[in-house]
Amino acid sequence: xxxxxxxxxxxSILVINNVSKSYQLGETKVHALRxxxxxxxxxxxxxxxxxxxxxxxxxxxxxxxxxxxxxxxxMVSGHSWADLSDNKRSEMRNKLIGFVFQSFxxxxxxxxxxxxxxxxxxxxxxxAERKSRVEKLLxxxxxxxxxxxxxxxxxxxxxxxxxxARALVSHPLLVIAxxxxxxxxxxxxxxxxxxxxELNRKNRTTFIxxxxxxxxxxxxxxxxxxxxxxxxxxxxxx
Numbered sequence: 001x002x003x004x005x006x007x008x009x010x011x012s013i014l015v016i017n018n019v020s021k022s023y024q025l026g027e028t029k030v031h032a033l034r035x036x037x038x039x040x041x042x043x044x045x046x047x048x049x050x051x052x053x054x055x056x057x058x059x060x061x062x063x064x065x066x067x068x069x070x071x072x073x074x075m076v077s078g079h080s081w082a083d084l085s086d087n088k089r090s091e092m093r094n095k096l097i098g099f100v101f102q103s104f105x106x107x108x109x110x111x112x113x114x115x116x117x118x119x120x121x122x123x124x125x126x127x128a129e130r131k132s133r134v135e136k137l138l139x140x141x142x143x144x145x146x147x148x149x150x151x152x153x154x155x156x157x158x159x160x161x162x163x164x165a166r167a168l169v170s171h172p173l174l175v176i177a178x179x180x181x182x183x184x185x186x187x188x189x190x191x192x193x194x195x196x197x198e199l200n201r202k203n204r205t206t207f208i209x210x211x212x213x214x215x216x217x218x219x220x221x222x223x224x225x226x227x228x229x230x231x232x233x234x235x236x237x238x
Contacts, residue, residue, distance in 0.1 A: 013076065015038075016036060016037055016039070019062065019072030019073070020036070021069050031228075032058040033055050034228070038234065042173070042206055044222060045197060046209075049212070055229040055230075058229075060176050063208065065093050076173075079092055095123075098166070098170060098172040098205075100180050101177075102180060103183070104156075106162055106166075111148050112143060113147040115151065115166055119166060119169055134147075140199065143158060143162065156185075157192060164180075164192070164195065164199070177209035178209065179211060180216075182211075182213070189215060194219075222234060
């Protein structure tokens, strides 16, 4: 594994160099990230941990191109977010990155199938290709029999499985998950962790997620600990 700032370009899905980000809250300037450097290799399964306000969510938003850093560089699969127009940024985000949120962010009026299909609608795929991909992912996450259901008919764990299928349907290189098990009971949490780990192993999809969940931390390759906008530790687990 690399250290905090080392990089191996050939195997790296993510390279962050000396990134800082601050926000203005009233008259107070909040330094969310301070001169942070990090490298993530293809196929890693990595947890970002730290107390509230440590910078975890800011880091994930910058990696996903949802927000923009004040200084430093962020390269995802060799592409810099800062060099892209808004349209190109959206296109790259749709192709390279999948997002999983603790609140699921599903469309309540759409079926499970349609929710998972959403990211594919702006890609140049045939109806048959979209159908094949969605059905494969629903089978992978154990929801093949729920394709026509709406999200409000599902349990929390099932909704998170839909969200994971939606995140993976574009065949992204990187999945970013913000507290993916925060709203789930312990048994469902275990199932979701096992599901994500299996998809990571099978597809070599890289996962990076924020978490407070000790169970989740025991399944990762690496734990990145943050405090006051800085990396204080990046240690290999297994």
